[in-house]
Amino acid sequence: MSGGRGGRERDGTAALAAEAYVYGSPLVLALSAVEACLQEGFGVLAPTPFNSFAHAARPAVPADNVANAAVDTVDAIAQLDLSGGPVRLHVPDTGGAYYALQFVDAWSGTFAYVGRRATGTGEGDWLIVPPGWSGTVPDVVTGVIDAPTSVVSLVGRIACDGPDDMPRVRALQQELTLTHLGAHAHRTGLPAPDSDVPEALRFFERLRVWMADFPPAAADRAYQDRFQPLGLLEEGLSPYVSAGPGLLRALTQGLALGRARVAEACRYRDDAREGADTAPGAWEMNPHLFDHNLDHFGVGTISSPEWRIPDREASYLVRAVAARQALWGPHGYEAVCAHTRSDSRGRLLSGTHSYALRLGRPPPVEGFWSVTVYEVPGNHLVENPADRYAIGDRTPGVVHAADGSLTLYLSRQRPTDPGQAANWLPAPAGDFRAVMRLHTPEQAVLDGSYVIPAVERLDER
Structure with missing residues (x-):
């Protein structure tokens, strides 16, 4: 337990470092992915x-x-x-x-x-x-x-x-x-952080270097001025190469606190799903996860208030969650993903059972839609003898009912009925989740007035 003025100062520095993590982790994650694309694939x-x-x-x-x-x-x-x-x-x-x-x-x-x-x-x-x-x-x-x-x-x-x-x-x-088309040669890599910085502080070193080279919007620059006591605004030689034990301890604590804050925000929606007002088997989606850009609206974007988070400081946590969960994901008006892990009675989806997804009307999209299943917890595709890994409105041979409805069948074994077999999406042997991708969704998807039906279990083994 820290005590006295020194302890309070360290606690304050650690809290500030946690804020810096939430604010800056999207920059570090995004540019680390850029480096991977350039160097490793x-x-x-x-x-x-x-x-x-x-x-x-x-x-x-x-x-x-x-x-x-x-x-x-x-x-x-x-x-x-x-x-x-x-x-x-x-x-x-x-x-x-x-x-x-x-x-x-x-x-x-x-x-x-x-x-x-x-x-x-x-x-x-x-x-x-x-x-x-x-x-x-x-x-x-x-x-x-x-x-x-x-x-x-x-x-x-x-x-x-x-x-x-x-x-x-x-x-x-x-x-x-x-x-x-530039008059000067472009770079071959990103600005390099100081390699002598200890591993425990490399996040802050990357943030320091990249924040200086890729400044944000003016309103964000005003916010990041608060990180001066952390050394994040220092130019030239890195302050982290020979950081004192107090700063090292505070930054290390702040890094852990910041990571925990983002992780908790990522878990929030999963916890909310357990609430009594959520129907069993409901499909989850968040068409507004990528509304954190508040300053730059170019070709093809929508700048209306509906697609902007109203609180700038709140947008930093949303941005951190989006970067962690789905880096480079599109706005909801371009594409959304809905997913479920349970059937209409709230039981986890498993390849030991057979399921039906009954779509009374097709999902309202201007682009296209499809359903894919992934094993959990890894969320990977699983090989199947039919070599089919998605089914949707572009799948040849799917069979609609006379009233225009469409029923998809999710199971490990191929259905024996020919009509069901045409609409079959193979499932893995163990637990899985279903994901529906909707490209250019219509307003009914975005405002929630179109509800994807829950997956129904067809057997009671």
Whole structure:
């Protein structure tokens, strides 16, 4: 137990360090992911230098061993460095097919979209410019995208109807290009933290270095001034190389407190699910998890109050939760994920039983929807003999009832009835969860007036 003035000061410094963790962890997580994309690769994507696309070779399969992998889109990711000047993005004509390119700044805030919902599916060229740029815009570009930071993550999702659709997707990948137009060479890596900083303080060192190189919006800069006593605003030599024992202890405690605060916020919705007002088997989704960007609304974004968190300081915790749970996830108006782990009576979903998902009307979307199942707790795809890992409105051969309703069957064993077999989504042997992805959801999804029916158990073994 700490005592006296020194103890109170350490406690105050630790509390401030916890605030700094909540505020800064999205920056550190996002730029650490940028580094991984440049140096090691990201998921199934190979390492790729700045201003070049990394493309997945196919939709995800179980062998990829990627948690929560989407199987009806093909990933395309590029890390942009605008320190040397603008970059031109060329997009091909997709002939009406869904795709989305999402622009995310270094602080994990999405500030622009290009794609079917945002800009249509025609061919075009977009000029992505760095903060404060005042050059001449070429006449040939479709539009300008102003980046809030000089490093931007460009996250692409191209709809794919399966292996037979990959030749079309590959053709689009070849036409999706980036061209560096700057007068100066772009960077080959991110600013490097001091390697002599001890491991216990490396989070704060990364935050210090990257916060200086990628300043946030003006309102956030005013907030981060409070972190001066932590050394986070120091320039030049790192204050953490030879930090005294008091500062080391306070920062270490603050790091643990901050992590615990974010972890507790992540658990909050799971705990709330246990409340009496939640129906058994209800599907969970949060279309407003990525509303933390309050300052930069570019091409394809919606800046109305509905899509902005009203309290700036509250937005920092939401941003930290979003970065931890689903880094680079899109706004709800672009796509949402709903998920459930239980049936209509609140029992956990398990491959030892058979289930039905009865959709009286299709989920209201302007893009497309699909359902995937993942084993838990790892949330990975599990190989099945049918080689089917998603089912939805683009799945060939699904059978609708005479009234237009659709019933999907989730089970380990293939149904013997031909109609049910056509609508079968194979489930793993053990516990699993079901995820419904809704691309460009309509308002009924976003405001909750459309309710996804609970999954029903068909047997009582």
